[in-house]
Amino acid sequence: xxxxxxxxxxxxxxxxxxxxxxxxxxxxxxxxxxxxxxxxxxxxxxxxxxxxxxxxxxxxxxxxxxxxxxxxxxxxxxxxxxxxxxxxxxxxxxxxxxxxxxxxxxxxxxxxxxxxxxxxxxxxxxxxxxxxxx
Amino acid sequence: xxxxxxxxxxxxxxxxxxxxxxxxxxxxxxxxxxxxxxxxxxxxxxxxxxxxxxxxxxxxxxxxxxxxxxxxxxxxxxxxxxxxxxxxxxxxxxxxxxxxxxxxxxxxxxxxxxxxxxxxxxxxxxxxxxxxxxxxxxxxxxxxxxxxxxxxxxxxxxxxxxxxxxxxxxxxxxxxxxxxxxxxxxxxxxxxxxxxxxxxxxxxxxxxxxxxxxxxxxxxxxxxxxxxxxxxxxxxxxxxxxxxxxxxxxxxxxxxxxxxxxxxxxxxxxxxxxxxxxxxxxxxxxxxxxxxxxxxxxxxxxxxxxxxxxxxxxxxxxxxxxxxxxxxxxxxxxxxxxxxx
Ligand SMILES: Nc1nc2c(ncn2[C@@H]2O[C@H](COP(=O)(O)OP(=O)(O)O)[C@@H](O)[C@H]2O)c(=O)[nH]1
Ligand SMILES: [Mg+2]
Numbered sequence: 001x002x003x004x005x006x007x008x009x010x011x012x013x014x015x016x017x018x019x020x021x022x023x024x025x026x027x028x029x030x031x032x033x034x035x036x037x038x039x040x041x042x043x044x045x046x047x048x049x050x051x052x053x054x055x056x057x058x059x060x061x062x063x064x065x066x067x068x069x070x071x072x073x074x075x076x077x078x079x080x081x082x083x084x085x086x087x088x089x090x091x092x093x094x095x096x097x098x099x100x101x102x103x104x105x106x107x108x109x110x111x112x113x114x115x116x117x118x119x120x121x122x123x124x125x126x127x128x129x130x131x132x133x134x
Numbered sequence: 135x136x137x138x139x140x141x142x143x144x145x146x147x148x149x150x151x152x153x154x155x156x157x158x159x160x161x162x163x164x165x166x167x168x169x170x171x172x173x174x175x176x177x178x179x180x181x182x183x184x185x186x187x188x189x190x191x192x193x194x195x196x197x198x199x200x201x202x203x204x205x206x207x208x209x210x211x212x213x214x215x216x217x218x219x220x221x222x223x224x225x226x227x228x229x230x231x232x233x234x235x236x237x238x239x240x241x242x243x244x245x246x247x248x249x250x251x252x253x254x255x256x257x258x259x260x261x262x263x264x265x266x267x268x269x270x271x272x273x274x275x276x277x278x279x280x281x282x283x284x285x286x287x288x289x290x291x292x293x294x295x296x297x298x299x300x301x302x303x304x305x306x307x308x309x310x311x312x313x314x315x316x317x318x319x320x321x322x323x324x325x326x327x328x329x330x331x332x333x334x335x336x337x338x339x340x341x342x343x344x345x346x347x348x349x350x351x352x353x354x355x356x357x358x359x360x361x362x363x364x365x366x367x368x369x370x371x372x373x374x375x376x377x378x379x380x381x382x383x384x385x386x387x388x389x390x391x392x393x394x395x396x397x398x399x400x401x402x403x404x405x406x407x408x409x410x411x412x413x414x415x416x417x418x419x420x421x422x423x424x425x426x427x428x429x430x431x432x433x434x435x436x437x438x439x440x441x442x443x444x445x446x447x448x449x450x451x452x453x454x455x456x457x458x459x460x461x462x463x464x465x466x467x468x469x470x471x472x473x474x475x
Contacts, residue, residue, distance in 0.1 A: 002174030003237065003262075028238035033262045038245040048251040049244060052258055054166035082163050134148070134170065 004128050005055040007035040009046040011074070012064040015039060019113065020061040023091065026117035027124065043070055047077040050086060056128045057108075062092040067102065075106045085134065087127050091115070150178065154185045157284055162257055165284045169259050172276035183276050186283040193225075193282040194404050197307030198292045199329060204313045205339040206292045207246035208387040214247070214256050215390070216397045217288045225281035226258040229274060229293040229303060238262075243292060257286065271302045271427045278306055304332055305423055308416065309403045311335045311396075314353065316345035330360065333380050334403050337396060341384035354382050375410040378403065436468050 008024045010017050017039050024034045035053045037046065050058040060074060071090060078086060087108040094102065099110045108127050111120055153171075156164035168186075172179040196213075198206045207228060214224040228243035241260035250256040261273060274291060281289045293303050304310045312333040336357075338349050357380060381399050385392030407413035446463055449455040455463075 002170070005170075024240055028240050029236045031236050031238045033239050033241060033260075035241045035244060035260050037248060038242075041248065045248055045251040049248075049258070051163055052166050052251075053244075053260060054170045134167070 004032040004057070004124065005035070005053065006032050006057045006059055006124065007037065007046070007050045007053055007055040008059045008061065009037050009041050009049070010039050010061050011041050011043060011046055011070050012062050012066045013040065014062070014064040016063055017061075019063075019092070023059070023061070023117065023120055026121055030121040030125075032124070043073040043077055047074060047081055047083070050078075051081045051083050055086065056131075056134075057087045057089055057124055059089045059091060059124075062090070062094070063113075065093070067092075067094055068098060071102055071107065072105055078106075085132065087131060089124070089127070091120075150181055150185065154182065157186070157280065158189060160285060162254065165257060165280060166259070168280045169261075169277055172280060173261060173273050175273065179276060183279055186279055190279050190282040193278075193286055193289045194309070194400070195278055195282075195289045195291065195307045196400060197304040197310045198290055198313060199294070199301075199304050199310065200313030200339075201315075202294050204315050205387045206294075206313050207243040209311075209313060209337065209339060209385065210243075210290045210292055211247040211250060212385075212387045212390050212393045213288075213290060213397065213400075214250055216393045218253060218255055220397070222287035223255045223285060224257070225284070225286035225289045226256070227274060227277050227281065227289065227291045228258065228260045229291065230260060230262055231294060257281065257284075271306070271424070272431050274303045275306050275424050275427075301329065301332065302423070302427065304329075306420060308407060308413070309334045309400055311337055311400075313337050313339050314349065315340045316343045316349045330356070334378065335380055335396075335399055336382040337392075338382065338384050339387050341392060342386040342389055346384055350382055350384055357382065375406075378406050378410075378412075433465075433468060437464060 004027075006027050008020050008027075010020050021036070024036050027034045035049065035055060037049055041049075046058070046060065058074075058078070060071070062070060067090065071088075075088065078084070078088065088106060089109050089111060090102050090107045091111040091113070093113050094110055096112075099112075102110050109123060111123065115123075153164050153168055157168050168182055171182050198210055200206055210226050210228070214226060217224050226247065228241065230239055230241045230243060239262035241262060243260055244258055247256075247258055250258065259277065261277065274293075278289055278291065291303060291307060310332050312329050312335070314336065316338065336353055338346055338353065340346070383392060383396055383399060385396055387393075404413075407416065446455065446460045450457055450460045
């Protein structure tokens with residue numbers, strides 16, 4: 001009976017959240033509860049919020065190119081917080097060659113900027129369904 | 135201070151004992167998971183609340199309500215900071231409306247409170263308003279219990295003051311703060327919808343804006359039109375105490391002005407509740423209303439079960455049974471079924 005909870009966060013310095021907001025609305029329209037935290041969040045803020053909100057999925061959007069420093073920090077903080085059963089999904093502008101590295105770090109998936117909203121919704125559902133029930 | 139307990143690095147909490155123990159020990163992760171349980175409702179939520187309920191009763195529960203955009207979330211942040219400065223821990227429950235079409239919600243209240251995230255003394259949780267009759271109220275009340283049992287001294291519950299369900303959520307609070315902004319207009323509507331009667335305290339937020347004095351004046355004169363509150367009898371037959379007169383206070387949540395006075399007024403209201411004996415009476419009313427809500431939700435859920443009604447409704451369709459008689463029949467049958475829903 002409970003719906004999927006997702007936190008969408010923008011970390012880093014870039015000032016665009018149009019894409020993140022579109023994704024948030026699509027997930028909402030698909031019946032999910034989407035916590036939105038706004039621009040310029042730090043990994044610490046994002047992980048604390050995700051833990052308090054106990055989301056199924058932490059979606060981090062980056063356009064700034066700083067993903068290879070910010071995502072490892074997010075993963076480290078998630079582990080330290082005992083949030084090992086939370087799914088991390090990275091989105092935004094990510095060069096193809098970095099995708100395997102992000103997956104290896106523990107990202108459940110990496111969705112590039114051109115992923116259609118329907119595909120994002122489907123992927124989130126799939127990932128949550130495949131995980132242990134809580 | 136609680137709220138800073140070591141967190142197990144890989145704990146995945148699925149059993150009640152562990153969850154309750156860690157929650158009581160101050161684990162934020164356990165508190166967060168417990169809130170997920172009560173939000174989804176059902177058997178495990180009931181069991182968790184049953185376990186923790188005896189450990190509640192310490193917190194001051196403050197409701198913040200008012201029109202969208204009036205500054206409730208910003209005020210919650212300011213109050214949380216004020217409470218932290220006074221050495222108290224804080225829990226915030228931000229209840230946002232969900233879309234009537236998809237059932238989903240975008241929960242944006244945290245945007246105003248991001249800088250609190252790094253203080254383990256503040257715990258913020260967003261909740262979507264969904265579900266049948268009373269579902270929101272049940273989940274919010276359970277959530278307040280969890281925050282209380284987890285040792286949060288001040289619990290702030292934010293809801294948009296529209297709709298009966300949200301007014302009912304405010305009835306869970308010891309102190310109800312109604313937030314308005316300069317230039318009444320829309321707010322008068324909101325206040326008419328039952329909020330004026332439940333306010334223990336009025337805040338005119340955005341007092342940094344033009345027209346705040348006028349709004350303060352308008353609100354104060356509007357309040358004088360309300361029938362005077364009865365003088366409550368003191369505790370144990372002591373002489374009657376002066377009734378509480380809801381203060382009307384200006385504040386600028388964004389600039390953190392007027393927050394100290396507001397904090398003092400909140401403390402003043404709690405002190406009044408205690409000395410007047412009103413705390414016990416209010417508590418009795420609160421739990422009475424809560425029990426009724428839970429019962430209504432249970433009945434509504436059982437009635438929603440299609441198989442329960444099919445054959446009888448067929449008889450109504452054939453005009454062998456009147457709609458009223460059928461409804462009564464359904465209710466009688468409800469009592470016979472004891473299975474958990
Ligand atoms: N000028 C002014 N703006 C404020 C004040 N408090 C909040 N706001 C702004 O009002 C808007 C709505 O605030 P928010 O806290 O989200 O309102 P809520 O919908 O009632 O929770 C935001 O843009 C805030 O920055 C205030 O004291 N003064
Ligand atoms: Mg708000």
